[in-house]
Amino acid sequence: MSDDHNHGGGGMPMPPGSMSNHTTMNMNDMIMHMSFYWGKDAIVLFQGWPKHSLSMYLLALFFVFFLSLASELLAAFQATKRWRSPVAGGLTQAAAHALRTALGYLVMLAVMSFNLGIFIVAVTGHAVGFFIFKFWAAATPSRAEQATNGFSPKV
Structure with a gap:
């Protein structure tokens, strides 16, 4: 075996420690960026997606x-919902937390594409979601607060 280690079954030979000197890595025609870049040519979550297509890249942006x-x-849902049964509430909140964690990991993996658009x-999706589901909900008085303040909710 030579001193050059062949990673990825036929990709570019890479000696140990050489990745720190390169900003991209080419293995079997797959470019993995190691720094932020602009462009539609990204790999987001699945190999071959969005596949150099502007429409698929826009779909990937919308998806992320x-x-x-x-x-x-889901974070706002967990914080505001009250349950009659502690067991049902606990199970529902645990499932919502698991789903929220999975979504967070998917977003993190998408961001690890190092594509600036992604x-x-x-970040914009998190900010808009925070504004809509947390800040706006906290700023809007609930029906119970409206009833105690003399306001009658409109149905």
Whole structure:
């Protein structure tokens, strides 16, 4: 075996420690960026997606935005919902937490593509979700608060 280690079954030979000197790595025609970059040529969550297609890249941007927004929705759901049965409430909140954690990991993996567009829509999705589901909900008085303040809720 030579001193050059062949990673990825036919990819570029890479001696130990050489990744710190390169900003990209090419293994079997797959480019893995090691720093932020602009462009539609990204690999987001699945190998071959969005596959150099502008429409698929835009779909990937929307998908990552939706994932981060849904993560914030589940966080607000967990914080505000009250349950009659402690067991049912605990199980429901545990399932919502597991789903929120899975969505968070998917967003994190998408951001690890180092594509700036993906990073921007992930942060924007979290910010918009926070505003809609947490800040706006906290600023809007609940029906119980409206009833105690003399306001009657409109149905």
